[in-house]
Structures are given as C-alpha cells and as structure tokens.
Ligand SMILES: Nc1ncnc2c1ncn2[C@@H]1O[C@H](COP(=O)(O)OP(=O)(O)OP(=O)(O)O)[C@@H](O)[C@H]1O
C-alpha cells in the first residue's frame with residue numbers, strides 16, 4: 001500500500017474518534033453542539049506545547065485529553081444551565097472564541113500555528129512510519145469503541161437515552177439530568193482532545209484554521225450522515241466524509257456542492273442517517 | 288406520610304393552586320377528584336417537584352422537600368405517571384421499565400466503563416425485575432416491542448410498571464384509566480388494590496372515572512378552582528352537596 005493510502009486511513013481513524021466523541025453529546029444525550037472542533041484543537045495545542053517543552057508522548061497525550069475534558073466542564077457548567085435551544089449558540093460561540101484565542105496568543109504561535117511538534121513515540125522509539133502511526137490510531141479507536149459501547153449498554157447509556165427522549169420525564173425516573181449531560185460533555189471532550197493530540201503529532205504542524213467552524217460542521221455531518229446515536233454510523237460517516245473528498249479531489253471546485261447535495265439528499269430521504277434510528281430533527285427541533 | 292401546607296401556584300395570573308393543604312397517610316389509597324382545570328395535575332407537579340410552589344411547604348416523612356429536585360424525590364420513594372402519556376418513544380417496552388429502575392442501581396462511571404461483574408449482575412437483576420413488573424401489568428409478551436406501538440391503555444400500564452421499577456413508597460397516578468376500556472379499568476382497580484397490599488404502597492390517584500375512584504379509594508380529596516373543597520370517605524363525598532355543585536351540569540356521581 002502506498003503512503004497515500006496510509007495517510008487517508010490515519011485521517012479516517014482520527015476523524016472516527018472525533019465523530020464518535022461528538023455522537024456521545026449529540027446522539028446519546030441528545031444535546032446540540034456546534035463547536036466540537038474546538039475540543040479537537042485544544043487537545044492538539046495542549047499536547048503539542050507540552051511535547052515541545054520536553055514532555056513524553058504518552059503523558060502529553062493523556063494530559064491533553066484531561067485538559068480538554070476540563071475545558072469541556074468549563075463550557076458545560078454554564079451551558080447546561082440554559083435551555084437546550086441556547087446550547088447551539090453557546091457551543092457555536094465557544095468554537096469561535098477558541099479559534100480567536102489560538103490566533104492571538106503568543107505561546108500558540110498566533111495565526112502561523114505551532115511548528116516542529118515532535119512525533120509520537122512509544123517506549124522511547126519515535127513513530128515515523130505511517131503504518132506504525134496507523135496502528136496507534138486504530139488502537140485508540142478500538143479502545144474508544146469498546147468503552148463507548150460499554151457506556152451505552154449501561155445505566156449511564158440508559159440515562160442518556162432517557163434524557164435524549166424527554167429530559168423532563170427523565171428527571172422523574174430519578175435521573176440527575178444535569179450530571180449526565182455534564183458527563184456526556186466530559187467523556188466527549190476527553191476523546192476529542194486525544195484525537196487532537198494524535199493529529200498534532202502526526203502532522204507535526206498545526207494552525208488555528210484547522211479547528212474552526214468548517215471542521216465542526218464536518219464532524220457533525222459525519223455523525224448525522226452515519227446516524228445519530230449509532231456507533232457504526234459514526235465510523236461509517238467518518239470514513240465516507242474523509243474518503244469521498246479525496247476521491248473527488250479532481251473535481252475540487254465542485255466538491256462542496258457534492259458534499260452539500262449529499263447531506264440535503266440524506267435529510268430528505270433518510271433523516272435518521274445510514275445506521276441510525278433517531279432523526280436529526282428530533283435533536284435540533286427539540287422544544 | 289406526606290403533608291402539603293398552603294400550597295399556592297400561579298401561572299402568569301392563573302391561580303392554579305390557592306392555598307392547598309392536604310395529607311396522604313401511609314398505606315392509603317387517596318383519590319383526588321375535581322372538574323377540569325381544578326388544579327389536580329398542578330398539585331401532582333408541585334408534590335413531585337416539577338414546579339416549586341409560590342408559597343407553602345411539602346413534608347415527606349417529616350422532612351421538608353419543598354425545594355428538592357424531582358430526581359431526589361424519586362430517590363426518597365416518590366414515583367409518578369403522567370396524564371399526557373410520557374413514555375420514552377425511542378425505547379422498547381422493557382427499556383422503558385428498566386429506566387425506571389435507575390435509582391436502585393449503584394453502578395457509577397467506572398464500573399459501567401469496565402463492565403465489572405457487579406455491574407453485569409445488577410443489570411441482570413434489573414432486567415428480570417422489569418420483566419416481572421411487565422408480567423404483573425399483563426404486558427410480558429410485549430416486552431421487546433417498541434413502546435409507541437402499544438395502545439394508549441397499554442402505554443398507561445407501561446408508565447405504571449416504569450414507576451414501580453423504582454420501588455417507590457408512594458405512587459402518584461394521573462388519570463391512569465384514561466384511554467382504557469371498562470374491562471381494563473376494572474383490572475386496573477384490582478391491580479391498584481393488590482399493589483397496596485403486596486408492596487405496602489401508598490397510592491394517590493387522580494381520576495375522572497368515578498367508579499374506579501369510589502371502588503378503590505379509602506379517602507377522597509375534592510378540588511375545585513385551585514382549592515380543596517372537601518375531603519372524606521367515598522360515601523361521604525358521594526352525598527356532599529358542595530361536590531355536586533362543583534360538578535354542576537356534569538353527571539358523574
Ligand atoms: N405549565 C402551565 N402553564 C400555564 N398554565 C398552567 C400550567 N399547568 C397548569 N396550568 C393551568 O392551571 C390550571 C389547572 O390545571 P391542571 O392541569 O392542574 O388541572 P386538572 O385539575 O389536572 O385538570 P384536568 O382534569 O383537565 O386534567 C388550568 O387553568 C391550567 O390551564
């Protein structure tokens with residue numbers, strides 16, 4: 001296999017982690033989030049900055065996940081106090097603010113971004129080869145799939161499903177809806193941060209634009225296309241929306257048209273996504 | 288067991304409840320009746336925590352629960368059903384009932400994540416108890432059906448099974464017989480009496496079906512225009528002139 005194929009597969013697995021993580025918020029707990037790429041960016045910058053300052057890859061990776069989760073809490077604390085309608089605006093604003101901050105801080109390198117991020121390394125051996133890095137990202141993806149599946153099949157997953165269905169009724173099942181919504185944000189942002197870290201050490205160079213609105217919409221599209229609430233759907237959505245633009249590269253000028261048409265077609269003919277049961281309108285049109 | 292004192296609640300100028308005081312005694316089946324708009328559902332909503340009252344206090348087993356969040360009240364043993372069916376629409380019948388058992392499980396984040404043996408045992412127990420409840424409500428053969436595919440009467444029974452799954456001490460039923468035919472209503476009356484006997488459950492029931500109310504209730508609270516009109520045993524209520532007047536024009540008794 002050529003290096004190019006490995007590159008595409010690595011991007012697929014990183015975006016699969018991202019779409020699956022967003023699916024925890026949107027699909028499991030039924031909340032709206034429009035700034036998910038910000039978590040991706042925070043993880044990438046946190047990890048990059050720590051490694052540039054000499055920290056090892058593994059601790060930097062997990063610390064990046066934890067830092068991102070901490071910011072997830074910081075966002076969710078006020079956001080979950082407002083009604084769900086406003087969550088769209090709050091998360092959108094959060095996404096914009098994070099990019100602005102990354103653009104304007106000196107430590108983050110401003111608009112130029114961070115360069116010279118050291119590669120991932122395991123047991124002191126740097127992972128320069130693409131197959132090696134692919135194995136690493138697939139390993140994380142696998143652990144994530146198992147853990148997300150375990151949560152989905154538990155009391156926690158049931159509480160999320162109840163909240164998604166009707167959060168007022170969920171309260172009368174003895175569910176602390178505030179706690180479970182918060183938990184969705186924490187778990188989701190942790191994994192998004194980890195994806196950011198993997199991405200930063202893969203590309204060795206990051207800049208703020210990567211983590212803006214465009215990427216947030218892209219991740220959300222993966223969730224919606226694959227099917228809200230479906231684990232296989234998120235994986236499929238990520239694979240399709242990473243691979244298709246690559247295939248359509250010769251038609252780059254028309255790529256966005258195709259992409260938009262695909263989503264509109266899905267919304268009309270299969271609003272629950274390829275694998276899902278829940279319709280997008282049930283999340284975004286919720287009273 | 289439960290005492291409400293001077294509960295007042297208004298919505299943008301509408302006085303839904305004006306100084307309602309009432310008591311629920313342990314082990315009784317208490318009926319709450321009154322014409323449409325009397326404030327019965329609002330009273331349930333305040334007692335179970337959906338709304339904080341504008342004034343007044345609620346005590347449950349001696350403890351002031353006036354400002355306790357709904358989920359905490361469920362933990363204390365209050366469970367309810369809804370007048371406008373509120374089943375979880377994306378779930379099966381069994382899943383609905385299992386959600387009701389949420390407060391009885393102790394598994395937190397890490398046990399769930401790591402699928403510990405304790406977590407699995409807890410889930411198995413929950414599932415078998417949920418199936419038992421469905422059998423009790425006569426829905427055993429519909430356990431895996433999507434909850435929305437069931438008739439209104441059956442959905443009311445899902446809500447009862449779901450409420451029972453939390454092992455409540457006190458159960459609030461808001462018009463449980465609405466949408467049921469006479470035969471189903473009769474079965475429901477038998478079930479409510481049986482639940483009280485077998486589970487030592489205290490039941491508060493809002494219902495417009497006077498046969499059901501008169502047959503199963505030990506005591507009845509009559510509400511009208513946001514106030515308690517009177518309270519007493521069924522035979523007293525039946526003959527009370529004020530009750531007949533409140534229902535003026537409606538032939539119910
Ligand atoms: N959330 C709310 N917002 C505004 N008004 C409300 C609300 N809940 C209840 N009300 C009003 O309070 C009054 C009492 O309503 P409630 O539902 O408690 O009556 P009810 O006795 O349960 O009647 P029914 O027998 O028709 O169910 C009504 O005038 C109703 O419109």
Ligand SMILES: [Mg+2]
Pocket residue numbers: 327328329370
């Ligand atoms: Mg009512």
